[in-house]
Structures are given as structure tokens and as C-alpha cells.
Amino acid sequence: MRHIISILMENEAGALSRVAGLFSARAYNIESLTVAPTEDDSLSRMTLVTRGSDEIIEQITKQLNKLIDVVKVLDLSDNGPIIEREYMLIKVKAEGNLREETKRLADIFRANIIDVTDCSYVIEMAGNADKLNAFIDSVGNEHIVEVVRSGALGMARGAKGIL
């Protein structure tokens, strides 16, 4: 099953490689991993998307907790409703009647065109992974120049914070 795991870590050099190294050493799967500082600049927050059986996910959270620099691990998928968002920039071909068509598609998906040339658009959009995938499919591979995605971010709904 797919799990979104939030990790708060000391914002130290090498923190990311400790997590990445753990996943490769123990042959766990990483679907996406994002990392950035938080409002407290001594902490970094990672959001990690992985897949595995309940046993594997239990080991993953235990092994993450075991890392000395890790302050908090929360398996969001196990803790009630969550908000999941991913950000994407996508550069697409936009010539001839494709220009209007792509613009309409962007509107439907509530995406924004943020760069325009006479033959291309750069479109930004946010949403969960399914929505971004659906947009990519709708545009069609043959019309895509390049794609960059942030990887999923996750946060629990409600008033309670992670710490």
C-alpha cells in the first residue's frame, strides 16, 4: 500500500543522505522524497512516499526513528484524513490549434500558464498525484517537452501539529 511519511530531522549536513542511504541499504522503495527547512530553521521536514506491506512500512518507520538526527516520524496514511499536494511544471508544445486546446485543458485542471513562446507554454499546477497524472495523460506524451514534479507534500487535516 502507498504511504506518505513525514519526517522532521535536525537540519544538519548529510541528513538527506542518511534517509536515502537507509532506503537503498534496506531495499525499501522510494516513490518520491522532498525536503526543505521549516519555520524552525534548525529542522528540516521531509515528505516521503513509499509502498510496502504493513510489515515493511512498520520497519521503515522504526528504522527512520532509529536515525539519530530524526526528531519525529509520522506515517500520515495511518493517522486520519490528510492533505496531499504535489506541484508540477510542465512545458508543452503550443502551435496551431494545439494552442487553444491546451489553454482550455489548463483551465479545466485549474492550472496556470506562466510562460509563453510562439510555440510553447509552461504550465504550473498543484494537486495530488492522480490529478497531475491525469493532466499529463490529457496533454499526451507527444506534446510534452519536459516535466518536473516536486514529489508529494503531506499534512494531516485538523488543528493538531506534527510535534
Add this chain to the structure above:
Amino acid sequence: MELSGAEIVVQALKDEGVKHVFGYPGGAVLHIYDAIFQQEDVQHILVRHEQGATHAADGYARATGKPGVALVTSGPGATNAVTGIATAFMDSIPMVVITGQVPKPFIGSDAFQEVDTVGITRPCVKHNFLVESLDTLAETIKKAFYIATTGRPGPVVVDIPKDITDPNIKIDYQYPEKISMRSYNPVVKGHLGQIKRAIDLIMKAERPVVYTGGGVVQADAEKELTQLVQMLNLPITNTLMGLGAYPASDKQFLGMLGMHGTYEANMAMHETDVLIAIGARFDDRVTGHIEKFCPNAKIIHIDIDPASISKNVRVDIPIVGNVKLVLKDFLRVLNEKADKSLDISGWWQQIDKWRSIDCLKYDTQSEIIKPQFAVETLHKVTNGDAYITSDVGQHQMFAAQFYPFDKSRRWINSGGLGTMGFGLPAAMGVKMAFPDAEVACVTGEASIQMCIQELATCKQYDLPVKVILLNNGYMGMVRQWQEFFYDGRYSNSYVDALPDFVKLTESFGHVGMKVEKPGDLEGAMKEAFSMKDRVVFMDVIVDPTENVYPMIQAGKGHHEMQLSPDSEMI
């Protein structure tokens, strides 16, 4: 007090109570070596290879329970130390390894003797640090010792760029008395509710077995374990790492379990209805085929490391905590109970039946020295009271099977990583800690050659360990597997062109002996151990065809042991 970085390193070691550092100098640590030269509180032991430094520090730690300390230079110094660091990591041994690094401005420039030590060691340390400024040096060393020795112990590497140890830059030094880290708070006390549930389960058991590992040794919980096991008259088996935590000569001890464990221990594991696992991690060499492991048992697991719980085997009652404290709580709760009797006499009868097979019997009439006989003789000559280190292979298994350890921390071997070359330097570390104790390294002719250069260290520092070489001319365990699983195609397991070990030993300034007849062995060994102040290297020529039994082959369960060359699987 104003100190340079180099002086801070040495002073911090003093403040940690460190007496011995095993190391090898080089460019990046020269400032530290200069500071070591100018004081006498911390003794430096110059090894002959950095692998030896880490194994010696490791042996010291295993024998004493205190953290071992090694000091090596950057680049090849650090990479040579990696095998020893990984060895300590796999067996959860507290160790602090200080590595020199090229000066900070050179990091990342492929400078002379530069490697990414933090990167290379990351997967085989409990934690590691690159010291980024002189201000944080003392605190980092404090953290290193704190992390290495608390929770589930393990090695910590502190990588120090050379410019940070510059003798001309001094700062005010204060060694932190305490350290607290928001990200690291190991659990120590076990959950009382879980402990009570576990006791209820044990009191209803019909066929209980206690299975304990290195965690009991690490927590110095042998007294509590023995009390618990004897209070309830429970059968107990130890893993390779747990030997000695329960007295092997006691009648409740079933011997070691696992791949080369005893018939009675493995059968008891297969038949048990309540398994009490303490400070053990269900390693594959212990469990046999995981699907066939303890098919009828409810499992209680006490361990300091939450990640060890339900990692390989799903357990029913997990108890996370320091084994010593958890067992104290067990005893306290049990003592409050009016009825502590457990009627398992039928279970003991069954166990005695398995025992009567005498699975460790071997040919005692042999004209050639049997390796089992050599270990038994060692046990006799040392009154069962020596510190025994070993390398890895058949000799290691024979030592584990035939030297019954009655005390904790007497059996010192590389269980998890299985590192050949461990035994001799580890013995040096033990001897450094306990100069008056008998220390013997049981080894093979293949393993001993991996760190044989340390015989020079033994000479320089007057470390009169005894080396008991069970010389069968082969990498015995490799040969055994090739015999069993590769139709006797002995690919590269015959150690041709062996040195003359007697002459080799003598050239290091020690005493060498060669023994070839069973009748000569005891006398020779007595003579060796009577030379209290000499290293004696005994080249004992043993039967090259002997194999280690019982054996659980890959894919088999505890009840499917092979007991002898002729026997079918049982």
C-alpha cells in the same frame, strides 16, 4: 582552560575516562599524535594495521563493557578501519572511532588521502559526525560517547579535519557534563503492563524456552537472567553472541541454538509453546528457515531496539527496554506472586531424551588431533576461566560448542559480520583491559593470516596472549560447504603454501610450538600457559576432514538437523 583542537581531543578522552586508544598515525592526525605525545594519562597502542586498531578497541569494549576507542588517519586509515567498524556495528559494540580528515578547505578536492569517511561509514555506524568547527569539537566527542554507549550500543565515527586540530588555534575548553538531544532519547524502562502479560503467558506455558543473545551481555544482565531462569526452572539456550550470560555448566542450559546449535536446543525451539526471546534479534543463522520457525509458539521479545521487534519474526508480546531493567521488573512482579511454580516436568523429560543423543560426540580415539579435542583441552588447561577470542569459521563453532562459558563477556567473537582477522587484535584489546587474565585466541590458519601483523603489537606492548591455531590446512567452513553442497569441488579453499608458523612467531620475538599428536596436546598447552609473560603461538595440526555438527542446512527448520556425516536429516 585554553586548548587547541588536538589537545581538546586528548583532554576529552581523559574526561571520558579513556585509558587506552588503539591507533595508527598519519598526516591528518599528526597534530593529535603530537598532543598524545605530550601527556601520559591516555596510553596509545600502536597497531600494525588500522583494522587491528578497530578490532582491538572492539575486543576491549566486549570484555569490559566500556567503549573502545580507535584513532586513525584520513583516506586509507579510515577505509582500513571500516571492516572493524562494521564488525562492531553488527554486534552492537560501543566504540568511538576518531578519524583524521583533510583540512576543511580541501574537502571535496580529491586531496591526498581524502575519502568521504562520513559517507563510507554511514551504513555501518550507529552515527557519525564531521566536525565542522573547533567550537563544536568537545561537544561532538561527548555526543559520540553518549550515543555509542546508550540505547542499543554501537560504533560512532568522529571525522576531524586537520585544520580543526591546529596547535596554534586555542579556545576555552569545557567538557559538557551532560548531553541532551531532542532527537535521541532511547527507551530504557519496559512497559509494566506488557511485562505482566508476559508473565501470565509464561505461567501458563507447558513447554517454555528462554532464548537469549548478545543483548543480555551488553546490558550486564546475566545475574537477573540467571535468577529468572532458575526461579521458574526454565530451559535456556543462548545464541553465539549470548554465550556466557547463563552458566553453560548449569543443567538448565541446553547449549547454543541455530545452524550449529545442539540437538536439544533446536528441538526445544521447534516444540516450544512459549518462547521468551531476550536481547536477541532472530538472526537467520539462529532461526533456520523462517517459515518453519517455532511453529507452535507464542513469542515474547525483550529488546532495547524497537526496530528489532517483529523484524524477521512476528512476536506476540513485545517489550522494548533495557534488558537488565526489564528483567528486574520481571523478578519484582514474580516475587509478588504467591505461586511461582511452573509444572513442566514432562517437558524436561522430553528435553533430557533429546539430550541423551549427545549430539556433540566425536571420535575421541583418533590418532589425529580432533579440533573438538583441542578446544576441550584448552577448556581444561584454563579451568574454563579464560577470555576466548576467535576468528571466523569451523574453529569458531568448535570453540562455541566445546568451551562452556560460565561467565559473561568471556567469549569474544565476530558473530554478525563474521570477520576473519578479528581474533588476534581483539585478544590484544582484552589483554590490555585485563593484564592478569588468561586470554587465548582460537583461530584457523586462514583467519590468523588476515591480521597476523599484530603479533608485533603484542611484542611492543607486552601483551602475552596465547594463540591456539587449529590448523587443518583448509578454510574449514568453506571446505565443509563445498563438501556438502558442491560435490567436493574444493574451489580455492585449500590454503596452499602456508608459512612455518613456529618460525614466523619466533621472528616476531614470541614462542612458537607445533603439536601433532593428541597425546602431546595437554602437556604442550600447559607449558604454553605456564609462560605467563610470553606470547605463545600453538600450531595445532588437526584433522582436515572434520566437519561441524549438528548442522541445519539452508531452507531447513530447527527440527531438520544433520547430526553426523552418516545420518539422514532428523
